Amino acid sequence: MKRSWNFGAGAIALAIVLAGCQGKPGQGGAASGGEVVAEVNRTKITLDEFNKEVEKVPPMIRPMFNTEKGRKDFLDDLILREVVLQEARKQGLEQDADYQRKVADFKRGALLEMVLRREVEEKTKVGDEDVKKHFEAHRAEFKTGEEVRASHILVKTEEEARKAQEKLTQGADFASMAKDVSLDPGSKGKGGDLGFFSRGQMVPEFEQVAFSLPAGKVSPPVKTQFGYHLIKVTKKKEGKPQEYEEVAAHLRQRLLREKQKAAFDSWVGGLKTAAKITVNEGALNKGIEKGPSEASEGAGPAGKGNPHKAAEGKKESTDKPAGK
Structure with missing residues (x-):
């Protein structure tokens, strides 16, 4: 049983460390300061870097790497990642067009995430009084x-x-x-x-x-x-x-989503109004293939006009499944 558990922890650590390579193109190889815990072909891995990587591990399995053996296993995987990254650079893959495109995609995604956090998430809050007030005003719901x-x-x-x-x-x-x-x-x-x-x-x-x-x-x-x-x-x-305590947590999340959507719509609407936008519909519509699917035009995703949330394809796990 013990041997099986150690293998599982190592596999999890390796998956997380390798995912770190994929999630942040272009990163790795440069020490961020602090005491050096390992060195790979003159590239230093510092204690600060090590601790930051451990923090990325899901909290429920983080205790696995809070022992001498666990930390050593995790460091071995960081070393493995660095060895692979160095080999990729040696092969000149940083100049590869596909890699450059992925780096550009990541940068755009990071910028979008940052500006949405600043303009929407950080500016929309729902307090206890907001939740209670809504509950009292809509008890029948x-x-x-x-x-x-x-x-x-x-x-x-x-x-x-x-x-x-x-x-x-x-x-x-x-x-x-x-x-x-x-x-x-x-x-x-x-x-x-x-x-x-x-x-x-x-x-x-x-x-x-x-x-x-x-x-x-x-x-x-x-x-x-x-x-x-x-x-x-x-x-x-x-x-x-239902009593307030039964619905408070879910209601808070719902009100927050609604408030964030309203804030997003207002903010983006202002940006679009201020921007100079032109659309070439002739070019946009070139290459459209007309077929039987047009029979369901306007009926929603995949030809579904059913108003169930499942048809939206993007709802949170708190939503119930589509109807009967």
């Missing part, structure tokens, strides 16, 4: 087991949505219209029925309307990233109210 069953009609433009709404007002059948005109291939065959879903499963704009509508009512046009929806709530399951 915080229920466990609350579900809604709804159908929808998805169209491309607001004008199309208004026309469909007018026909419904005049007595048209919702399910029949969904089968005829909805762009959501996943629900149109079922008359637009999405089944039951709980909070957190749909994109925010859709969810807000669906949970606020009385059963049997049809919403005005609702805009999401997929187009314009007419939403009809068919059934509701009341949930059990």
